[in-house]
Amino acid sequence: MGGIEFLKGHGTQNDFVLLPDAAGRLELTEARIAALCDRQRGLGADGVLRIVRATALDVPSAGEWFMDYRNADGSIAEMCGNGVRVFARYLVDAGLATEGEFVVGTRAGDRPVVVHPDRTVTVEMGPATITGTSVTVVAGRPFSGVAVDVGNPHLVSLLDDDVADLDLRDQPDFDHDFFPHGVNLEFVNRLGEGALRMRVHERGVGETRACGTGTVAAVAAAFHLAGTDTGASTVDIPGGRVSVTVSRGGSTLSGPAEIVARGELDEAWWAAAAS
Numbered sequence: 371m372g373g374i375e376f377l378k379g380h381g382t383q384n385d386f387v388l389l390p391d392a393a394g395r396l397e398l399t400e401a402r403i404a405a406l407c408d409r410q411r412g413l414g415a416d417g418v419l420r421i422v423r424a425t426a427l428d429v430p431s432a433g434e435w436f437m438d439y440r441n442a443d444g445s446i447a448e449m450c451g452n453g454v455r456v457f458a459r460y461l462v463d464a465g466l467a468t469e470g471e472f473v474v475g476t477r478a479g480d481r482p483v484v485v486h487p488d489r490t491v492t493v494e495m496g497p498a499t500i501t502g503t504s505v506t507v508v509a510g511r512p513f514s515g516v517a518v519d520v521g522n523p524h525l526v527s528l529l530d531d532d533v534a535d536l537d538l539r540d541q542p543d544f545d546h547d548f549f550p551h552g553v554n555l556e557f558v559n560r561l562g563e564g565a566l567r568m569r570v571h572e573r574g575v576g577e578t579r580a581c582g583t584g585t586v587a588a589v590a591a592a593f594h595l596a597g598t599d600t601g602a603s604t605v606d607i608p609g610g611r612v613s614v615t616v617s618r619g620g621s622t623l624s625g626p627a628e629i630v631a632r633g634e635l636d637e638a639w640w641a642a643a644a645s
């Protein structure tokens with residue numbers, strides 16, 4: 371038997387290990403995912419994208435391929451906006467989908483994508499639903515925020531102070547009753563009309579250089595606080611820039627997606643990393 375194929379890719383520097391596994395044969399334990407994503411003892415990544423046929427996992431989807439996404443700590447999340455772009459990029463590069471429009475299945479539901487000739491990808495992200503308000507505490511400082519559901523949970527705090535000055539090395543505190551399954555925390559500055567800057571502390575990962583669902587949540591929260599639910603904005607994150615639109619029934623995310631490497635995992639390492 372050959373080794374286990376992997377690829378490495380990123381979307382605005384939110385980086386992923388991709389595991390092509392059409393038939394769903396790989397045993398993805400939490401320990402294996404955490405080892406793969408570890409930047410010292412593994413390949414290093416913010417998360418893992420398993421490329422599996424929807425039928426192999428028996429999940430309902432209008433699309434052929436399902437994005438089985440895992441966070442770097444091995445936890446399962448419903449959705450990953452940057453991950454969907456990288457996933458779509460892989461499918462086209464591998465000849466498993468044709469450039470243009472197709473559907474990717476995710477735990478949050480089907481996500482129509484358009485892979486453009488310039489290597490950017492647009493994803494229909496579904497509705498960004500405002501679910502209330504809550505508070506997060508960063509290094510002893512409380513910040514109130516708008517809770518937004520983009521298939522996964524977010525709390526967006528708009529700040530007057532420069533987000534660059536926040537210390538996000540430790541897990542910020544949050545209301546565990548409001549977010550019983552954890553939350554992704556976005557900290558946002560308005561840069562002007564239709565332009566935001568954001569940093570993020572992701573559930574199951576830590577600070578990352580971009581979060582696609584987080585940018586959609588940030589734009590939805592910013593428009594909500596301005597008294598509207600429709601509009602378009604760029605979002606600058608440490609890893610680059612994405613474009614987001616939100617409307618009452620849906621949202622879109624556009625940005626780059628790159629595959630940077632491919633190879634084979636060592637089988638003995640894979641076996642030892644199982645637990």
Ligand SMILES: N[C@@H](CCC[C@H](N)C(=O)O)C(=O)O
Pocket residue numbers: 384417441446447448449450451452453522523554572573574575578580581582583584
């Ligand atoms: N980086 C992702 C979000 C990944 C999932 C998140 N950490 C969660 O647990 O909900 C994105 O680009 O959306």
